[in-house]
């Protein structure tokens with residue numbers, strides 16, 4: 001939709017006629033957008049609509065084929081992120097660009113070090129400035145902690161401090177809350193509202209409608225690379241937003257069928273696992289999952305979820321305890337054995353572990369079953385079969401662009417990469433499916449589809465463990481819910497016998513009995 | 521202009537451009553030092569193409585570095601940097617010489633045994649490098665460099681052994697001639713043709729084997745299950761592990777095969793060309809190190825290594841005629857190769873530069 005708004009200094013960002021092609025395929029066609037100073041502006045759109053691309057153009061990471069960008073009413077040529085920062089634009093990617101082995105402080109000042117008159121690093125001056133900023137916006141972090149020891153939410157804080165340190169006025173976030181827990185999301189929202197009050201401009205790409213309603217002033221909707229309209233949040237509700245996004249009415253929650261559990265398929269008994277710092281991350285952890293059951297594990301990030309996954313996947317060493325699938329112990333074997341015993345894992349880190357980004361979609365799609373007879377003959381891969389297999393997954397899970405079997409997974413949009421991982425793991429028909437943040441980065445339509453698929457798998461008798469930071473997702477899908485806190489299960493519930501408040505109370509470290517006392 | 525930028529974004533075209541820039545730069549250097557670039561170019565060209573004999577010599581000299589190029593490229597696909605190709609080549613030479621001197625079998629079998637020994641030696645050394653990496657995490661570049669030196673000194677030690685050392689020389693006795701892989705005897709029919717002067721060269725089977733190996737390795741990497749695993753581990757070891765692949769074993773296998781290819785290069789080299797013996801090495805002969813450049817120029821494509829290997833050897837061989845015709849210093853050809861490799865390594869800048877120019881022009885037009 002061409003914008004009728006005049007170029008003016010009231011607007012922090014105005015883009016006109018931005019067009020971008022990748023390999024002759026238009027992913028943005030003549031997009032106009034106006035973002036007013038001092039507002040929080042959301043950008044919504046289906047997976048692969050072109051949101052990240054548009055923002056990457058604003059940040060100078062990509063160059064538009066056509067179109068102009070105006071900042072504060074003046075034309076700007078943003079050739080590179082470096083120029084963007086000079087123009088007071090900063091971006092926080094979904095995958096943080098921090099150096100794990102460096103401290104918070106070192107990460108923040110990297111590339112923008114303050115020096116004294118002798119050209120020597122002036123750490124004191126930098127430290128004071130960072131402290132000043134972090135106090136001002138209540139973004140408190142330990143400046144001397146190493147990044148690798150921090151939770152994702154804290155890392156995000158560091159990213160935000162990093163761009164604030166560079167004195168930006170326009171902050172772009174690409175799916176900032178995908179990795180945050182509900183309370184962390186609330187904090188994040190109040191932080192960005194604070195920025196807007198201060199006169200800074202915030203642009204947020206997100207799939208979470210609720211969050212848009214709570215945080216934003218306006219929302220621009222992008223559908224297949226076209227701006228289909230900007231709305232005032234005060235004029236719409238969630239359902240309208242969703243409909244505008246996909247172009248037809250949508251069902252926002254999947255229906256669940258009756259729960260008929262079978263035998264115990266998977267069992268963990270007294271599992272103890274140390275993390276890298278030799279501290280017990282899982283402490284006498286036990287759980288059981290039955291066939292046809294979705295067990296939701298609720299918990300704040302960093303309470304042992306990662307170690308749990310890594311020890312089941314045999315990527316980490318188990319100190320003591322037993323992990324058992326269909327009566328067979330698998331702890332401390334190898335990932336191949338885990339696979340052969342029918343355990344499929346939708347890993348939360350799709351870029352580093354779930355996918356090989358430089359492999360094509362077809363090559364990624366067969367990663368878990370390339371050893372099967374159908375895929376090769378005498379050690380030679382059967383290209384035709386593999387392509388057919390990949391095409392089938394692409395169609396079934398609506399992975400876009402449609403004919404993507406031979407393009408590298410790197411070139412898919414974030415949500416479509418996630419769909420590829422989900423498609424691959426579910427289609428392997430496992431005995432146990434472990435889904436960690438399965439709908440991270442998916443649009444509402446896709447979330448609904450994945451939820452339906454998970455329920456269908458459960459109805460077919462698979463055991464499913466769902467680990468999610470989304471309380472809604474846990475509540476909606478689980479048959480039973482366990483709460484993980486500090487490496488232990490602190491409560492097991494039948495879904496029907498509990499509620500969000502109780503779960504939330506335990507997640508935050510409350511005692512089960514206290515809760516009962518509190519409500520009685 | 522956009523078509524030009526598109527053209528330049530193709531890897532092949534930016535490769536040719538790099539080579540071109542390399543030549544231009546070296547000609548400038550030559551001009552500065554007082555040699556006529558045209559004379560140098562024509563001498564280089566004639567040195568390579570003027571007679572079938574010269575072309576054949578380029579092929580013969582190119583064979584070993586095509587192999588080591590493939591060896592490096594293969595390891596690279598598996599995520600490993602085979603800095604030790606040089607050492608693997610040297611141990612391959614030693615093993616071939618020992619086998620070729622001790623055994624005394626009918627020609628065909630003798631060749632077979634010598635080649636197997638050479639290949640095996642390279643395989644073992646490569647495998648050891650891989651094992652150290654897989655088991656202890658010792659970086660393959662470090663061990664590679666150390667093994668290169670160890671191999672060099674072992675080689676000099678073998679030359680000094682009484683059984684092998686040829687008195688009053690700094691080399692060993694040649695191996696038994698039943699182990700030679702020269703083809704001159706089989707090409708008698710060329711005697712009266714235009715190609716007759718090929719018979720003056722040490723034409724041998726090496727290049728044919730090199731082509732076969734290039735095709736085979738390329739097939740393994742692109743079409744087979746093993747190749748899928750190797751490249752997966754090379755691109756993202758964590759993801760490969762998670763997918764149930766044994767990355768440790770993979771590291772060892774890849775280094776074994778890579779080392780084997782370098783060893784094979786050595787075996788075919790010592791059996792194919794005189795003096796069929798080993799001399800005291802004062803320093804490295806660069807058969808392996810040149811493989812690194814060959815693989816780089818070929819962008820780690822095994823088939824590409826055939827062409828880039830020939831290109832490299834053309835420069836080396838043609839450079840000799842430059843030296844004799846024009847008395848250019850021998851360094852000049854090394855500078856030329858260095859510059860070309862440099863440009864290939866930074867080839868990515870060409871499309872960027874073109875884009876810049878394009879934008880600038882658009883601005884001045886509109």
Ligand SMILES: Nc1ncnc2c1ncn2[C@@H]1O[C@H](COP(=O)(O)OP(=O)(O)OP(=O)(O)O)[C@@H](O)[C@H]1O
Nearest residue numbers: 022027047048049050051052053411412413414415
């Ligand atoms: N580097 C690239 N090369 C080729 N195609 C690309 C590249 N980056 C993105 N694309 C394609 O451009 C389209 C838009 O991608 P983009 O990442 O902007 O989507 P998105 O709206 O951010 O989606 P998501 O919500 O899934 O993150 C997709 O079809 C994607 O496959």
Ligand SMILES: [Mg+2]
Nearest residue numbers: 051052413414
């Ligand atoms: Mg995106």
